[in-house]
Amino acid sequence: MHHIYCPYCEEMREEEEYSYTGEAHIERPKDPAAISDEAWANYIFFRSNPRGIHHEMWYHAAGCRRYFNATRDTQSYKVHETYKMGEMPSITAQTLAVANLSEKGGAS
Amino acid sequence: MTNFDTSNMESPLHHRVAHTNAANAGVVMKEDKFRGQLNLRGNPQDVAFTSAVESVLGVALPMAPSSSARNGDTVVYWLCPNEWLLIVASGTQGQVEADLRTAMEGQHIAVTDISSGQTLVNLSGTGVAELMQKSTVYDCHESNFPVGKVVQTTFAKTGTTMCKLEDGSFDLVIRRSFSDYFFLWLQDASDEYGLSVS
Numbered sequence A: 001m002h003h004i005y006c007p008y009c010e011e012m013r014e015e016e017e018y019s020y021t022g023e024a025h026i027e028r029p030k031d032p033a034a035i036s037d038e039a040w041a042n043y044i045f046f047r048s049n050p051r052g053i054h055h056e057m058w059y060h061a062a063g064c065r066r067y068f069n070a071t072r073d074t075q076s077y078k079v080h081e082t083y084k085m086g087e088m089p090s091i092t093a094q095t096l097a098v099a100n101l102s103e104k105g106g107a108s
Numbered sequence B: 001m002t003n004f005d006t007s008n009m010e011s012p013l014h015h016r017v018a019h020t021n022a023a024n025a026g027v028v029m030k031e032d033k034f035r036g037q038l039n040l041r042g043n044p045q046d047v048a049f050t051s052a053v054e055s056v057l058g059v060a061l062p063m064a065p066s067s068s069a070r071n072g073d074t075v076v077y078w079l080c081p082n083e084w085l086l087i088v089a090s091g092t093q094g095q096v097e098a099d100l101r102t103a104m105e106g107q108h109i110a111v112t113d114i115s116s117g118q119t120l121v122n123l124s125g126t127g128v129a130e131l132m133q134k135s136t137v138y139d140c141h142e143s144n145f146p147v148g149k150v151v152q153t154t155f156a157k158t159g160t161t162m163c164k165l166e167d168g169s170f171d172l173v174i175r176r177s178f179s180d181y182f183f184l185w186l187q188d189a190s191d192e193y194g195l196s197v198s
Helices: A037-045 A093-107 B047-057 B093-103 B128-135 B176-189
Strands: A003-006 A011-014 A019-023 A053-059 A067-073 A079-084 B027-032 B036-041 B068-071 B074-080 B083-088 B110-113 B118-124 B150-155 B158-164 B170-175 B195-197
Touching: A003 A079, B027 B128, B036 B093, B047 B093, B074 B150, B074 B158, B083 B093, B093 B110, B118 B128, B118 B176, B128 B176, B158 B176, B170 B176
Parallel strands: B027 B195
Antiparallel strands: A003 A011, A019 A053, A053 A067, A067 A079, B027 B118, B036 B083, B036 B110, B068 B074, B074 B083, B118 B170, B150 B158, B158 B170
């Protein structure tokens, strides 16, 4: 059983209710005709596929049927946070690295 | 819009209703047939929208996540921040829809009659808590699922919108196309408690 917090239903729900819908924060080029084929192909086809922290979209398919964003660790599957569409993540690979560093510094 | 005559109509669970099998059944299923169901969408921040809906339904739209509101036969379920399910008395959905459209004239809204696509089923009895435990992934204990709460989740892997009532029973909105499957699951899952269908 894996629970994920839905920012619209405002509670933890079972993973079975959700579906994963790909990388988040991909901005459509403002003027597609003005950019190179390579830049357009990058927008259409290429995803970052990181090992570690990944910001991605999830869909609450069996629940409120809203899309939202999640910050998930692709190695551990840990969901660090979920946030509404249009918002920015408070946890990123950088903030986690800084937090880990200060933790280590405090221990020594 | 004219109200229709339900005397010649078959509800989604019509052919199952004759099936009663237990005298002291732990699970009692009752289909609340032909209730009018409308899907309503609009901007919850717009006072013109919320007050227009309230004037038609006689009850304010529930704004808190997973909440519901009642006014006699009219039940309003919160579905998401800008979407509600209105369950009204059988045959009145056409009139309610027309009244809503008149009251919200010119607004950016959507009212859709979905009465024929789904049906309302009530599950009660001493075995219903255990039945829910094995049928849905949602935690139906009263500490997590108080009276009046509305939860959209899965029931035996099919989508459902369920609400806890004051008498401890559950109202489930299920899809017409899944009603056969739902009943077969119910029959199997409530075998150990006994099932009564009315």
